[in-house]
Amino acid sequence: MIVCMNDGFLPVSKADMEKNGIEQLDFVLVTGDAYVDHPSFAHAIISRYLAAHGYSVGIIAQPSWKSFGDFKRLGRPRLGFLISAGNMDSMVNLYSVTKHRRAKDMYSPGGKTGKRPERSTVVYAKRIREAYGNVPVIIGGIEASLRRFAHYDYWDNEVKPSILIESGADILVYGMGERPIIEIAEALDGGLAAQDITYVEGTSYFTPTLERVYEYMELPSFRQVRADKKVYAQAFMTEMRNRKEALVQKHEKGFVVQNVPSKPLDQKELDFVYSLPYMRAAHPMYQKPIPALDEVKFSVTATRGCIGACAFCALFYHQGKDVAWRSIKSVVDEIKQLTLDTEFKGYIHDVGGPTANFYGVTCTNPKGRCTARRCLTPEKCRYLKENHAEYVRLLRKVRTVNGVKKVFVRSGIRYDYALLDKSGEFVKELAVHHVSGQLKLAPEHVSPDVLKLMGKPEIEKYQRFCQKFAAASKRAGKKQYVLPYFMSSHPGSTMMDAVRLAEFIRDTGFMPEQAQDFYPTPGTLATCMYYTGLDPETGKKVYVAKSTEEKSMQRALIQYKNPKNHRIVKKALRKAERDDLIGNGKKKLVRD
The missing domain is CATH 3.30.750.210 (Transcription Regulator spoIIAA)
Structure with a gap:
């Protein structure tokens, strides 16, 4: 019996299932975030989309992962488990760029930390396998999507295999998941084994051989990209640019195959997604609010x-x-x-x-x-x-x-x-x-070389926009200004570039309240530069600030007026041989 539950929250317990006349759910979705039934949360969209197509879905949010007991809360699903680490990569959620534990989790009740494990997708998949053996397991979301091939992992400082290998999942959904998940659901509902669902656009899967894979481009193997940074950079560019044919990457016991991307939803389909009966609230089982919901409600x-x-x-x-x-x-x-x-x-x-x-x-x-x-x-x-x-x-x-x-x-x-x-x-x-009052914009830097590597426009265009915005505000009789955001230590940014940015901030007379340090997260071009020291688009070498001290210097230069930063700013200026910016006077950055 298929039940489409459209009134109230989706089931989170056996009692909910009984209340709604559900003996066995079609899918159980496990997420590292708290259950928030709002279209800004991916688990809400996917579960509601499945429900709108006639499938019953239950939610296990932030399960205890020390054993598999909590993963049996809703019983074995008829068609399979869906796993998402949450709206963020679990490692980014848990750790700051300095690799220190964050004090707050915006996606947990009351912002409390400790509600999810490191590398949540992998941990959840393993616990589900322990609980139910060969039940179909489909992983998706940002964590799975960005780790679908061999990838550099900043936290372990090494190249890791595809998350498909580490998790043992049957299918990985990358990108936006509405089209793929319905096609997968229909195949499972039709009796097809998860291991045989190898044709869905927007998915990846593991196969021991390539006997049934046709018309593909083979990437350098996991072993090759782990051994040679130049090969890693070349492989990444192929992964990023080639979206018209299947890609294959050999791992130790077989191959990861990525099918072509799923076609984007058209306007009618997108309108439908946002018309679904979301509760637009956190589940009432939580005693404290979910901070991330406050930002988007x-x-x-x-x-x-x-x-x-x-x-x-x-x-x-x-x-x-x-x-x-x-x-x-x-x-x-x-x-x-x-x-x-x-x-x-x-x-x-x-x-x-x-x-x-x-x-x-x-x-x-x-x-x-x-x-x-x-x-x-x-x-x-x-x-x-x-x-x-x-x-x-x-x-x-x-x-x-x-x-x-x-x-x-x-x-x-x-x-x-x-x-x-x-x-x-x-x-x-x-x-x-x-x-x-203020408009937030992100010019990110001022150095032409850094901006080019970032893929950002030259700073003159930012200045032109600011002039137009100021003129429009003045004509409207409003006192408004642009609040810029800048990034330190992006690949390509030398100490001289960081000083140039500080001089720009000085000359504009505006001191940023925040400074963002570049964070090497999976799946970005800049992370590839950070790891390889190469621009993968050109093959040319790229300067990368990696030491804790230099990264601290570049960050401090953005907020050079802060008294707490004076010592390290002076050290940075001397390292850049810019002692002329130390002393008294309007053009100086810090006193001697």
């Missing part, structure tokens, strides 16, 4: 995907650069629903996505969006069609919804793309209606 996702392809961001490797956007009606309908919440105060905190102003962007290349180059840097691709008019229409519409006082835009804004809007309407709308 009154925000609306309008887009998916990003053409920015910043080197330090894993989105391109995870999803590709196809941008999909919801219809204006779909977004408006969701906001109308938010206004009915008793906690709603009239403020929509965000209408955006990975990059808010990519809403409506299109590619006119007759061969489809390519992966061989970036769309915006070093220059805009001729096939990229700028379209801010649709986003402006969306913003104008949502702010007229009854009960809405103000709509903020807090997602990232790509300022070089915004400058392509010759009408100036987007910047005007932003300044007049969708910012309150």
Whole structure:
């Protein structure tokens, strides 16, 4: 019997199952995050999407992993277990860039830590195997997606095999999972063994031989990429760019096969995903709030995907650069629903996505969006069609919804793309209606060499955007300013580059409250640079700051005015042979 449970939260206990007349669930989804039934949480989307297609799904959130007992809470599912480490890679969730344990877990009740293990996907899969043997196990989410091939692991400082090997899972879903998960569910429901589901786009699997694999490109093996950093860099570029044929990588006892990516959802399908009956709240079993929900409860996702392809961001490797956007009606309908919440105060905190102003962007290349180059840097691709008019229409519409006082835009804004809007309407709308005091932007650096490696526009474009925003704010009679974010120690950033950034901060008269140190997370171009010391796009050597002391110096230079940083700033300036910036005077960074 298949039960589609659309009223209330999905089952988290046997009592819930009995209450809803469910003897055996079709799927049990295990997640490292607390159970929050909100479309900003991947486990909510996947479980609701399956339910909408007629499958019953139960949730085991943040199980005790010391034994397999907690994984038997809902019994053996009819079709299989789904595993996600959560909205973040578990190691990023647990550790800061300095490899110290974080004091807070935003995805756990009350922000309490200790609710998930290291490398959660692997641990959960092993406990499920202990509990149920050969039950189908499907892994997905950001952790699995970014570790689908042999990959550099910052925390162990080594190249690890595919997470498929370490977890023993049957299928890995990478990227956005709605299309693949339904196809997998239908195959399992039709009686196909998990090991035989080898054809679904957007999935990877392990096979002892390549007898049944056709038309593929073979990557260097796990052993080869572990032994040679140049080979690792070459393999990574193939993984990132080749999205039109299957990829194969040999491991010790067989091969990891990646099928071509799943096609993005079209607008009608995306609208459907966000129309599902989410409770938009954390499960009532929690006594304390989930901090991550507070950040997004009154925000609306309008887009998916990003053409920015910043080197330090894993989105391109995870999803590709196809941008999909919801219809204006779909977004408006969701906001109308938010206004009915008793906690709603009239403020929509965000209408955006990975990059808010990519809403409506299109590619006119007759061969489809390519992966061989970036769309915006070093220059805009001729096939990229700028379209801010649709986003402006969306913003104008949502702010007229009854009960809405103000709509903020807090997602990232790509300022070089915004400058392509010759009408100036987007910047005007932003300044007049969708910012309150400050607009956060991320130029990240000022050095041309570093920005090029980052895939970010030159700093002059940031300055031009700031001028336009300031002018629009002034005409509106508003005192508003741009709050910039900068990154230290990105591959390519020398001490001289870090000093140049500090001088820029000095000359603009603005002191950042926060400084972000580059974090080598799986699946990014910049992490490949960090590990190999090479630019994988060109094969040229790249300077990488790796010592704790130098990374601390580069970070301190961004906040050189902070008295706590004076000693290390002086040391950094002397190392860079810039003693001229030590002493008294407006142009000095720190006193002697």
